[in-house]
Amino acid sequence: MAADGDSADARGGVSVTLRFEDGAERRIVVAPGQFVLDAALAQGVPLIHQCRSGNCSTCVATLIEGESATAPGRPVALLASEAAAGRRLLCVSYAHAPSVIREHYPATPIDAAAAPRRFSATLGALARPNPKVAIFTLAVADETFAFASGQYVRIRIPHTDEWRSYSMASAAHELPAMTFIVKLIAGGAMSEYLLRAARPGDRLEIEGPRGAFVLRRSRGQHVFVAGGTGLAPILSMLDAIRRRPGMRPPMLPSFGCSRDAEFFARDEIELRRWWMPELRAILSAGRSDGADDGLRRGNPVDALDAARSTRPAPPPICAARPR
Amino acid sequence: MNSGDRTAGGGAPRGSIAPSRQYQPYLEAAWGFKNAWYPALFGAELSKNVVAGVTIAGHEIALRLVKGRVHAIRDRCAHRGVRMSLRPRCFADDTITCWYHGFTYGLDDGVLKTIVASPEDPLIGKVRIRTYPVEERAGIVFVFVGDEEYAPAPPLAADLPIRIADDANPVAHLLDENVHVRGVHRRVESNWRLGVENGFDPGHLLIHWDNQIVAATDRRMGLGALPISEDAIKIIDEPNGPKGMMNMYNLRAYKFYMENAVIGMKARGKKPYYARTSVFLPGLLLVEHWPIPGWAQYEWYAPIDDRRHEYWEVLVGRAANDAERREAEYLYETFFEPLALKDFNDNDVFAREAMRDFYESRGGWDAETLCAFDEATIVWRKVAARFNRGIQEPSARRAERPRASRWRRTATARTRAAA
Structure with a gap:
């Protein structure tokens, strides 16, 4: 998509399209005197960056269309040849006209929360504290699996295409182990599996984590x-x-x-x-x-x-x- | 979460399914309890304008004494991550400068004030390394180690022993006026918890049975002590103050074994002495009336990482004037340090280092077989699980010092190749 001039906002900002390696695009508005990185972060586009002073080159991107220049008088860690080739350090670069900027990484990792992945898990212990409740543990082998307390995963019931969603009852510091508490329902697919078929060591597929019901930080009760x-x-x-x-x-x-x-x-x-x-x-x-x-x-x-x-x-x- | 977290505690998957032990958080605390005051150095070890580096619970900390005040700051330059204490460089009273490129930080706020090689650098004023609360009392520099956002730090006295009130001649407290404080510290190759648990263990007197101080003072020291009544172990839970537990040897709450008939062994010594042990968060010991009546021995087992601790042995006695201080010094030099801190405590260090392999590599926390007198150990673990201010997260790596030079190795290799 080309940059267009019609989305400049009331403050006189210009529209900048950030195009990621995987084709994803994000549109932001950059105000006069505002650095592109600052605008992106403020508008919820978490670009990869580090020093925010033009030194480290972590935020380097390529100007495809439009006009973006480094703040005058700021020495930056870019060769003149790189700048001429369109490279820009977004942490110290303004946008003077509607522009398209290419990022050299995919948007997927920064959107990871919105795109749950599937993992293999192993059934550990299984207990029934009373006739209506089952508690079980799963171990996820993949070290990249992480979650926030309050989130849930979908679990595929073995040998079926049925999925059920359960919140983790344990916290992330207990990974790779996760604990789940399940209400047993007569005839329910997960209940039938847990009561009749489940054996420690069973492999289960999980998908997640999902959910935005997570803890927010506050000091009050x-x-x-x-x-x-x-x-x-x-x-x-x-x-x-x-x-x-x-x-x-x-x-x-x-x-x-x-x-x-x-x-x-x-x-x-x-x-x-x-x-x-x-x-x-x-x-x-x-x-x-x-x-x-x-x-x-x-x-x-x-x-x-x-x-x-x-x-x-x-x-x-x-x-x-x-x- | 890093891999250290995933294996903390080891064993079967936890969670609510298998009944967790009541002291589960203690098992998680391989790197120590954070948000607590730990001794870092004796004040005398910090001479003027010298930067000293210490590691406590994985926190690398640089200490610098300026105009009578000690500052504590993270001992890693933000630039290339070297420890600034490796080659102390200070050009002003209010800053510390990294020896490599000259990143210079304010001692009070940790903010980058200048860079020797780049005085107009845009990083200046933006980059910051953290600082630590620090207090020097009774000749010991204490640092509050933990989360920077845990502020304000509680008073140092909350992480020291209680003031003894139930004794006709109570031993002095470290923070009292007119005390004489001397001691040593040394690195011990074991997890810090093995240090704490060895210190107040009512059943470990066998390792001290033939120690010099016992023979020299003809001390009647039992073979072991067994808690036999409800009040044998007192939980200490002072509001906003020390938390811990005390072995109430002053009550008739313990049975002291003076002989073991099965193997025909008897306690040595004839003179009765009274001493009492107590242990406090984040992991320190008080022995009242030791090595002799009226003196108190403090011991800290400050975690360095999950495998080593800095063992602090400090004696606290009363001395109100020069004559008493000279006498205290004489006792310390000729008696306490050689017989109590060295000979006697060397046996404890031996025991802790001997336990290391079992607890580190052989599942000791699950495989141990505790006996009757270990009730004291269990109560300590539960008290520690309840009253700690946080579990120190593991560091990515254990601290290592760089090699000063590789020339010698290279020369040796050449010689070998020639031969």
Whole structure:
């Protein structure tokens, strides 16, 4: 696509088309006095760059059409012959006219989040904390697989073309292992596989990661509300907070199940309470089956409101038995 | 995530499926706990205008003393990544200059102030290397090692032992007035956790059974101590203060074994002495009334990387005037350092280095067989798992010093070829 002059914005900026090696194009507007790289970054096009001062040449690109020049008086790490051939260091280059600039790399890596990949994974352990819930682990051999807590993958049920989506219940620092929590449904494809066919060592295909429900950084109290197997992304986020840099914020997860007989993951939550003094947990069940289980009554949102005024004692250290 | 992360802890895939150990985060902390104060050097080791490089929990740090104040800054030039401490170069009181091309950074903010070879360079003012909070107390330079965004750093006292209150003659605290502080530090070839766990281990007295200090003082030292009541191990959780645990040897909470009838072995010595051990985050030991009553021994096991730690052995005693200081110095030189810090503690260093292979290469954290007195070790691991301020991420590589010269090797190779 050729550069056109009609997209100059109200501030008098010019339109610049960035053409990537794989044919992808991104259109940005570069204001007078603004460097092309700065404009691209500001407009959500994450070009590869480093020094931002014309020294390192990481951001070198080629001017195909239009007019783009280096800021006057700025010595840059380009030979005169390279400049004559259209090379520009975008971190110190203006755009004086609508232009087309070719990048020497594909857009794919910078769009990776939008383009999930497929990986092979191996089934590890499989457990059923109660008749309605299964927990299993997968190991991904590929070291390039990464994800953010809160994201999910699609998993192909072996020997079928059926795919199901599950959030990771573990955090990225546990890779290559990932944990999943699945609600078992009679006749469900994944449920049937897990209950009848699954064996440790099975190969499964996964696709991802996907999803934009991820943690945002803030210092205020983090409140999480989860019901049933919806606990998975919350556990992952709590583990990510434990291992991320800086001070941990106060955390208040409220987790409930519809009946107390179906309550699960109590040990997992207790462990995280032990590991993070900043974490309070509210556990609830909608209906009681009669046992004195220490769970609050109601759904996790109601339990959250009721619990906010109380402050529980820290968990016991359980020193008597090793491990 | 790098590969070091993927293998941290080792063993089977974790996650919520197999019940994690309560001290799982401790197993993840091969490179140490971050966001904590660690000793870096004795103040006396930093003479004026000399830059010293240290590595703590994988953080490479350059220290420089200027006008009585120590500065700590990342010991890697942003330009070509060399350690600036390899050839200290300082031209002004408020900067440090890399010896290679002269990148010159402000000591207070780490900002690139100039480049000797390129004074008009556009990088100037834009590039920055990080700095570290640093405090010199009682002759020891402490650095707050961890995330730069973990600010403000908690007070140093939060990462030191508690002040002893339950003792008729409490030992001095490092931060007290009128204390005499002397000690040594040395590199030990084992993970830092093996250092900590050796320090307060109630069952390891066999390695000290025939030590010089025990014989010379006729000290009645048991063969081992077993916690026998609920209050044997006290959890220390001071609000905004030290976290750790104490072996309450002052209570009737431990059973002391003075002989083992099966092999006919008896404890040596006749004179009873009282001492007590406690351990604190991020990994330091206090021994009260050791080597003699009234003195305290502090030990830090500052991680260098995941395989080595800097072992700090520091004695703290009271000395209010010159005469007492001379006496303390005499005791230190003629008694404490040779008998306690060297002979006695050499046995602990031997034990830690002997454990290294098992814990590093043979799955020791899963394969160990802990016994009754190891309850103290388990409680420490759980306390550490709860109260640490973060797990240090592994560095890409362990720090290595460059070879000064290869000429000798080349000459040797030629000689061999000629022969």
